[in-house]
Amino acid sequence: MTKKIKISINGVSVEIEPGTTILDAALQAGVIIPTLCYHKDLCVAGNCRVCVIEVAGQKRLAVACATPCEEGMEILTNSLKVRNSRKHIIELLLSEHNADCTRCYKNGNCELQYLASEFKIMTQDFIQLAPLKKYTIDMFSPSIVKDDSKCIRCQRCVRTCVELQGVNALTVAHKGDHMKITTFFEKAMSDVVCTNCGQCINHCPTGALVEKNYIEEVWDAIADKTKHVIVQTAPAVRVGLGEELGFEPGTRVTGKMVAALKRLGFDAVMDTDFTADLTIMEEGTELLTRLKKVLVDHDPEVKLPMATSCSPGWIKYIEHMFPNYLDHLSTCKSPQQMFGALAKTYYAKARNLDPDKIVSVSIMPCTAKKFEAARPEMHDSGYRDVDYVLTTRELAIMIKQAGIDFMKLEDMHYDRLMGESTGAGVIFGATGGVMEAALRTAYELVTGREVPFENLNIAPVRGMEGVKEASIIIENPLKEWAFLEGVELKCAVAHGLVNAGKVMEAIRSGQASYHFIEFMACPGGCLGGGGQPIPTSPEIRRKRAEAIYAEDAGMPIRKSHQNPEIIKIYKDFLDHPNSEKSHHLLHTHYTSRERF
Amino acid sequence: MPGIKLSEKTIGIIQQVCSDFRNEGSELINVLHQTQGKLGYLPAEVQEVIAKELNISVAKVYGVVTFYSFFTMIPMGEHPISICMGTACYVRGSEQVLAEFKRQLSIEVGQSTPDNKFSLNCLRCVGACGLAPVVMVGDRVYGRVSPQMVKNIISEYKEGCVSEAKSA
Numbered sequence: 001m002t003k004k005i006k007i008s009i010n011g012v013s014v015e016i017e018p019g020t021t022i023l024d025a026a027l028q029a030g031v032i033i034p035t036l037c038y039h040k041d042l043c044v045a046g047n048c049r050v051c052v053i054e055v056a057g058q059k060r061l062a063v064a065c066a067t068p069c070e071e072g073m074e075i076l077t078n079s080l081k082v083r084n085s086r087k088h089i090i091e092l093l094l095s096e097h098n099a100d101c102t103r104c105y106k107n108g109n110c111e112l113q114y115l116a117s118e119f120k121i122m123t124q125d126f127i128q129l130a131p132l133k134k135y136t137i138d139m140f141s142p143s144i145v146k147d148d149s150k151c152i153r154c155q156r157c158v159r160t161c162v163e164l165q166g167v168n169a170l171t172v173a174h175k176g177d178h179m180k181i182t183t184f185f186e187k188a189m190s191d192v193v194c195t196n197c198g199q200c201i202n203h204c205p206t207g208a209l210v211e212k213n214y215i216e217e218v219w220d221a222i223a224d225k226t227k228h229v230i231v232q233t234a235p236a237v238r239v240g241l242g243e244e245l246g247f248e249p250g251t252r253v254t255g256k257m258v259a260a261l262k263r264l265g266f267d268a269v270m271d272t273d274f275t276a277d278l279t280i281m282e283e284g285t286e287l288l289t290r291l292k293k294v295l296v297d298h299d300p301e302v303k304l305p306m307a308t309s310c311s312p313g314w315i316k317y318i319e320h321m322f323p324n325y326l327d328h329l330s331t332c333k334s335p336q337q338m339f340g341a342l343a344k345t346y347y348a349k350a351r352n353l354d355p356d357k358i359v360s361v362s363i364m365p366c367t368a369k370k371f372e373a374a375r376p377e378m379h380d381s382g383y384r385d386v387d388y389v390l391t392t393r394e395l396a397i398m399i400k401q402a403g404i405d406f407m408k409l410e411d412m413h414y415d416r417l418m419g420e421s422t423g424a425g426v427i428f429g430a431t432g433g434v435m436e437a438a439l440r441t442a443y444e445l446v447t448g449r450e451v452p453f454e455n456l457n458i459a460p461v462r463g464m465e466g467v468k469e470a471s472i473i474i475e476n477p478l479k480e481w482a483f484l485e486g487v488e489l490k491c492a493v494a495h496g497l498v499n500a501g502k503v504m505e506a507i508r509s510g511q512a513s514y515h516f517i518e519f520m521a522c523p524g525g526c527l528g529g530g531g532q533p534i535p536t537s538p539e540i541r542r543k544r545a546e547a548i549y550a551e552d553a554g555m556p557i558r559k560s561h562q563n564p565e566i567i568k569i570y571k572d573f574l575d576h577p578n579s580e581k582s583h584h585l586l587h588t589h590y591t592s593r594e595r596f
Numbered sequence: 597m598p599g600i601k602l603s604e605k606t607i608g609i610i611q612q613v614c615s616d617f618r619n620e621g622s623e624l625i626n627v628l629h630q631t632q633g634k635l636g637y638l639p640a641e642v643q644e645v646i647a648k649e650l651n652i653s654v655a656k657v658y659g660v661v662t663f664y665s666f667f668t669m670i671p672m673g674e675h676p677i678s679i680c681m682g683t684a685c686y687v688r689g690s691e692q693v694l695a696e697f698k699r700q701l702s703i704e705v706g707q708s709t710p711d712n713k714f715s716l717n718c719l720r721c722v723g724a725c726g727l728a729p730v731v732m733v734g735d736r737v738y739g740r741v742s743p744q745m746v747k748n749i750i751s752e753y754k755e756g757c758v759s760e761a762k763s764a
Binding site for chain 1: 640643644645647648652653654655656657658659662663
């Protein structure tokens with residue numbers, strides 16, 4: 001064990017591990033130092049200077065986030081010098097920021113605004129540069145709005161795009177007072193390699209990067225008496241929404257959310273978990289078919305490993321970065337799009353509704369879903385399958401606008417037909433969840449027995465490790481799957497696109513021999529999605545994951561193929577998994593895109 | 597940015613430079629330096645080829661190109677003129693010198709003359725503050741430049757004979 005070092009913070013002496021930054025040491029000692037460019041998910045940049053502190057004997061102030069503690073350091077975080085400097089630094093940041101707070105989408109959830117409020121910046125001692133400059137507002141993307149006038153160049157978005165996602169759509173360009181956060185040749189976000197994952201939004205401290213919101217459009221649809229507005233909610237929303245409405249991270253608010261949606265005036269409240277279960281049926285069948293074609297028929301056209309296709313950020317990533325590997329993707333649409341296609345066909349027919357009058361809304365932890373819904377091929381119902389996609393944050397805004405006292409709501413249940421789900425559908429919201437759900441069903445389909453894991457919990461694919469691996473040896477399969485006898489089914493799970501990239505490189509170089517891989521664009525899976533409440537941190541992701549698995553454990557049915565509404569839809573409408581009808585409505589194709 | 601289609605030959609030149617630096621992303625600055633030396637400037641299409649060869653993002657290449665004033669994304673004249681706008685040069689009148697260059701050549705900063713003989717740019721400090729204000733034409737440095745000297749400096753290059761005596 002390394003010897004601890006002794007320092008003092010504001011006169012209180014503390015012992016800490018060597019190498020600890022002053023920021024972390026202060027936190028351990030119960031002293032909060034304000035930060036801005038610092039984020040727990042990202043490398044230290046030390047460029048905003050908000051966390052300046054004084055070290056006795058040193059003339060210059062140091063930045064707490066980037067300075068390691070040394071033996072005997074006497075640190076002052078609240079001296080007159082520190083306070084004055086910090087205030088000036090915040091004032092300078094504000095002088096270059098379009099502080100039109102009351103008209104800002106981030107009003108009330110802006111870290112710069114918090115700092116200005118905390119330090120009571122009430123004067124303008126510096127020349128206001130923001131109004132003197134020309135700024136671009138990029139609104140071309142269906143997912144992301146980038147307003148450079150709000151940008152303070154902390155570079156959290158750039159670090160996110162590079163370190164967490166390996167996408168590198170954003171960069172720091174030019175220098176001095178011309179320096180800005182932009183794309184290649186300042187193109188629109190919709191014209192570059194951006195995957196619309198929205199992690200930049202989730203990490204932006206100000207209103208420079210926000211989701212394109214469709215709140216008013218949805219209010220209009222609800223108010224239109226000629227429309228039937230149906231809403232679906234993704235698995236991860238129920239473990240995130242509470243954070244926006246006064247609950248602690250990790251609180252499950254499924255029943256309250258359903259109640260709130262009904263109060264908002266949606267005509268039917270359904271669950272994306274239902275189509276998550278449907279995805280398992282379709283994707284599981286596709287996997288087994290592919291295995292047969294490769295292992296028995298030796299069909300060179302059929303590719304393994306098969307990759308999941310639920311995450312639209314991941315889809316756009318592979319389309320840009322590995323366009324030669326698109327035939328490895330499952331042809332299954334994401335649960336959102338399966339739901340959309342069914343809402344205007346199966347649901348419309350069952351409820352005797354004119355599909356033209358149905359407005360299909362989805363609540364997603366995701367901004368890439370907005371892009372996905374707008375893809376030209378997503379019209380298999382004969383209409384746009386999903387009309388509007390709202391993030392968890394947008395739903396919270398609507399709930400607040402409607403004056404609903406969320407905490408006091410009585411739990412309610414989803415409507416029937418496409419509202420029943422299983423534990424397998426719920427865990428889609430966590431990294432490894434699709435894999436776990438798929439294995440629960442596929443193993444049982446092939447062997448007639450439950451997966452050989454305690455309580456159906458496939459622990460190796462759970463947790464926050466960037467790339468996880470698991471394998472199951474298939475023994476004593478049913479007669480029709482006899483060719484799988486003794487086959488070791490090798491699986492991998494990657495979340496965060498930087499990890500997805502690593503797995504894809506391993507496949508390209510021939511080092512990986514997986515059969516099935518789950519890819520999720522966002523760290524932690526959908527529960528850490530770009531549309532989830534801000535802030536999201538490693539700790540908050542862990543709590544949301546715990547909530548997801550608790551939700552699963554509490555479900556009476558935990559395997560997709562046992563969902564009674566799934567059994568019903570195959571009986572009444574789709575015939576069987578991968579039928580002609582499912583291929584038409586539930587499967588899709590992909591587009592090769594440029595990286596350079 | 598007008599779209600330029602690069603010739604096979606130009607692409608070959610860029611690929612050669614990249615392979616001279618083992619196609620390593622960490623050699624980006626060297627690759628850009630050499631490529632600009634061979635092609636004169638670094639437009640979007642050139643940056644795209646470099647990104648592809650080094651397997652790095654185009655946004656990163658763009659970030660580096662725009663950071664260093666040495667790199668240019670527009671074609672330079674045969675004799676690129678750079679006026680230092682650093683603090684020392686500025687306070688000693690480089691702005692008036694720049695104005696005179698603009699007037700004499702009838703071009704703005706960042707442009708080239710129609711015959712492509714001269715282009716005009718500003719830079720920040722060449723490390724010769726004692727000679728402020730400083731002007732560079734190609735690799736040559738002119739010190740203590742006054743607006744009155746501008747005409748003579750230009751004419752040196754117009755006639756194609758460079759007088760050694762006048763350069764600092």
